[in-house]
Amino acid sequence: SQQGEEDPQALSIQEGENATMNCSYKTSINNLQWYRQNSGRGLVHLILIRSNEREKHSGRLRVTLDTSKKSSSLLITASRAADTASYFCATALASGTYKYIFGTGTRLKVLA
């Protein structure tokens, strides 16, 4: 079964709006990462948040982590058509391992 589940599965917004995606996971983690995948391409690493961090920013991206609820959110502010992609969360299950389990993904479509 999947460690991470993203919500919603699909999201369609207008350019300039903010997009929020959520990820829930089942077991304790060392850290959580978010990736973007454009259609037909490989995944691109966006941001990593460690289990002792609550919020992290990178450009127009804001990630939060709530370990008590086993959930994370990715906020993309002022979205652009180029942000259209699938977004995945990935969790490292145990300390000292680089094995990441990916969630099911959120398909984001930004309309120009």
Added chain:
Amino acid sequence: DAGVIQSPRHEVTEMGQEVTLRCKPISGHNSLFWYRQTMMRGLELLIYFNNNVPIDDSGMPEDRFSAKMPNASFSTLKIQPSEPRDSAVYFCASNGEGFYGYTFGSGTRLTVV
């Protein structure tokens, strides 16, 4: 750095044939991962290597799948014999020391007919 290089980009083969997928990780990265992506099952971790040694192959679906990493700059994923249900996009990714995020290759789209 050219990134993680996978070959071929596309492979179409007949059921029963042997298929070999190749990956060259980023120089200096000591962990390598093979993932499979399908619409039904999403991204599945098949196997990962650390310092050329297989650490976890619990995701390898069955004995028809095998992976090797003879040196730090090359890995193969072999399917023998291939079946239509193996059709998927296979990604290779590498990671250096510490948690900085994987670098993925562009993937190999495998179609078994």
